[in-house]
Amino acid sequence: KQEVTQIPAALSVPEGENLVLNCSFTDSAIYNLQWFRQDPGKGLTSLLLIQSSQREQTSGRLNASLDKSSGRSTLYIAASQPGDSATYLCAVTGADNAGNMLTFGGGTRLMVKP
Amino acid sequence: EAQVTQNPRYLITVTGKKLTVTCSQNMNHEYMSWYRQDPGLGLRQIYYSMNVEVTDKGDVPEGYKVSRKEKRNFPLILESPSPNQTSLYFCASSSGTGAEAFFGQGTRLTVV
Numbered sequence: 001k002q003e004v005t006q007i008p009a010a011l012s013v014p015e016g017e018n019l020v021l022n023c024s025f026t027d028s029a030i031y032n033l034q035w036f037r038q039d040p041g042k043g044l045t046s047l048l049l050i051q052s053s054q055r056e057q058t059s060g061r062l063n064a065s066l067d068k069s070s071g072r073s074t075l076y077i078a079a080s081q082p083g084d085s086a087t088y089l090c091a092v093t094g095a096d097n098a099g100n101m102l103t104f105g106g107g108t109r110l111m112v113k114p
Numbered sequence: 115e116a117q118v119t120q121n122p123r124y125l126i127t128v129t130g131k132k133l134t135v136t137c138s139q140n141m142n143h144e145y146m147s148w149y150r151q152d153p154g155l156g157l158r159q160i161y162y163s164m165n166v167e168v169t170d171k172g173d174v175p176e177g178y179k180v181s182r183k184e185k186r187n188f189p190l191i192l193e194s195p196s197p198n199q200t201s202l203y204f205c206a207s208s209s210g211t212g213a214e215a216f217f218g219q220g221t222r223l224t225v226v
Contacts, residue, residue, distance in 0.1 A: 031212030043118075043204060044217040051212065089157070093212055100145045100208050101172060102215060104157040 002027045002094050006105035013080055014113050021075040021108045023090035028068050031093040034102065035064050035075050038087045047088075048075070052095070080112045116141045120205050120218035127195055127225055135190045135221050137205030143216075145208045146188035147172065148180065150201040151220075157204065163188055195225040 003026045013019055023033070032051045036044040048057045048064040050073070056065040063076040073090055087109045091102040118139045127133055139146065147162035149172075159172030163182040177199055179191040188207075192199060205218040 034215060036217075041220075043219040046214055046216060049214045091157075091215075100147070100211055100213070100215065101159045101162065102149075102157070102206075106154075106156050 002030075002092060002103045004090060004092060004103050004105035006088075006090060006108050008108060009106065010109040010111075012111045012113065015080060015082060017080050017112075018076070018078050019080055019110075021077070021088050021090075021110070023073040023075070023105055025071045025073075025092050025103075027094065028071050029095040030068065031095050033064075033066055033073050033090060033092045035062075035073075036089040036091065038089060038107070044089065077110075080110075082112050082114050084112050085110055116216070118205055118207050118216050118218040120203075120221050122221060123219060124222050125224070127223070129196055129225055130194050133192050133195060133223075135192075135203060135205075135223070137188045137190065137218060138186050139188075139205075139207040139216070140186065141207060141209070141216065142185065143207040143209050144185075145210060145213075146182065147206050148178070148188070148190050149204045149206065150174065151204065152201050160190070160203075195223075197225050199223065200225050 007022045034049045035047040050066040061078040066073045087107045089107045091104040121136045148160040149157045151157045158174045161180040163169045203221045206215045208215045
């Protein structure tokens with residue numbers, strides 16, 4: 001059964017730092033990997049989607065990479081801002097499951113201090 | 115604006131009183147699903163639907179029902195809610211297998 005792990009569970013950084021969030025998964029047979037942001041009391045906002053054939057995706061200050069063979073993804077946030085404070089979740093869609101089920105990691109709670 | 119809309123956002127109910135959480139998407143997506151989020155357990159899929167009148171169980175379907183009579187709507191039904199169904203619920207939709215998933219704002223349910 002697919003398992004997704006995110007390290008670290010929590011991270012506190014000063015404003016302006018570049019940072020990396022890690023995600024690992026046990027089964028490399030995936031359709032894609034998606035990074036989400038979750039703010040307290042709010043829903044999940046999709047940040048980046050990487051298809052299994054891709055190595056990375058970029059959106060603004062965010063860059064996500066995927067190494068499917070080793071079961072790893074990283075989310076790089078450049079020049080962090082207090083507004084980036086949130087919980088970041090990665091999720092994979094297994095290649096053998098119906099219904100497009102996402103298997104989520106436990107999340108990294110990020111705090112960016114002014 | 116493309117969105118997934120859930121109602122209500124917050125709900126407190128008593129054990130055994132039937133309730134329905136609605137979900138609607140305006141993106142003409144084929145796939146819809148329900149997840150629950152619990153501390154220490156993360157997000158887990160309850161039910162999913164690949165099209166109208168096509169539904170199937172996810173990882174944690176016990177105590178829940180769904181229906182998909184129209185493409186845009188996918189309500190979650192708790193026929194006899196119990197306290198262990200207290201959770202944060204999310205509805206999601208996507209256009210197909212491996213496509214980007216879009217989530218609703220969540221429904222915080224408390225069963226006393």
